[in-house]
Amino acid sequence: MITSNANQLHESERETTSDLGQDAMEEISEGLRRLLADVFVLYVKTKNFHWHMSGPNFRDYHLLLDEHAEQIFAMTDDIAERARKIGGTTLRSISDISMHQRLKDNNKESITPKEMLVELCADNQALTRWLRSTHELCDRYFDVATTSLIEVWIDETERRRWFLSEIVSGL
Numbered sequence: 446m447i448t449s450n451a452n453q454l455h456e457s458e459r460e461t462t463s464d465l466g467q468d469a470m471e472e473i474s475e476g477l478r479r480l481l482a483d484v485f486v487l488y489v490k491t492k493n494f495h496w497h498m499s500g501p502n503f504r505d506y507h508l509l510l511d512e513h514a515e516q517i518f519a520m521t522d523d524i525a526e527r528a529r530k531i532g533g534t535t536l537r538s539i540s541d542i543s544m545h546q547r548l549k550d551n552n553k554e555s556i557t558p559k560e561m562l563v564e565l566c567a568d569n570q571a572l573t574r575w576l577r578s579t580h581e582l583c584d585r586y587f588d589v590a591t592t593s594l595i596e597v598w599i600d601e602t603e604r605r606r607w608f609l610s611e612i613v614s615g616l
Contacts, residue, residue: 463531469586474533476579477591481524481536482545483575487568488517490551494561506558506612513565513605520598527591547575559616566609573602 465473495510525535536542548568556564576599583591 465531465586465588469588470532473531473579473583473586473588473591474528474535476582477524477528477533478535479545479547480572480575480579481521481528482542483548483572484517484520484524485536485542486546486548486550487565487572488514488521490548490568491517491565493551494556494565497556498558498561500558502558506562509608509612510565513608516601516605520601523594527594531588531591547571559613562609562613562616566606566613569602569606569609573599573606576602 463470491510491514495507495514498506498510500506528535536545548571551564576595580592580595580599583595
């Protein structure tokens with residue numbers, strides 16, 4: 446009789462579910478884990494600013510940030526599922542997010558609308574850089590499926606940054 450322990454593989458022994466190979470699976474899934482952490486941070490920050498927006502342009506900014514947050518959140522499942530499809534693991538908790546995030550949280554009690562928009566603009570630009578870097582990693586391993594997803598996310602992130610930077614330049 447085979448015990449369940451004999452059937453369980455340690456993470457380092459896990460076989461990939463694709464033909465990318467072990468090194469590719471480990472490096473790409475780690476890159477996706479970091480991206481996912483940053484996407485969650487950007488989502489929460491965008492919702493935070495959406496909830497705490499004020500001022501004469503409240504309605505426009507409130508709606509824009511809600512739209513951005515929905516788009517950002519939509520990335521999360523695709524990122525995590527892609528890591529799992531290639532045999533990797535993904536985030537498991539808030540503390541796991543905090544261990545992998547590169548974007549900084551914002552816990553300020555008071556922040557002006559302009560400061561919010563400037564910070565989100567910078568965060569989207571940073572995310573674009575990390576998406577490009579992960580794209581380059583995936584490209585080295587010929588992971589066309591992940592690079593294709595990332596190309597869409599780069600376009601969406603650049604669009605969010607464009608909108609935010611146009612608003613900020615007019616303030």
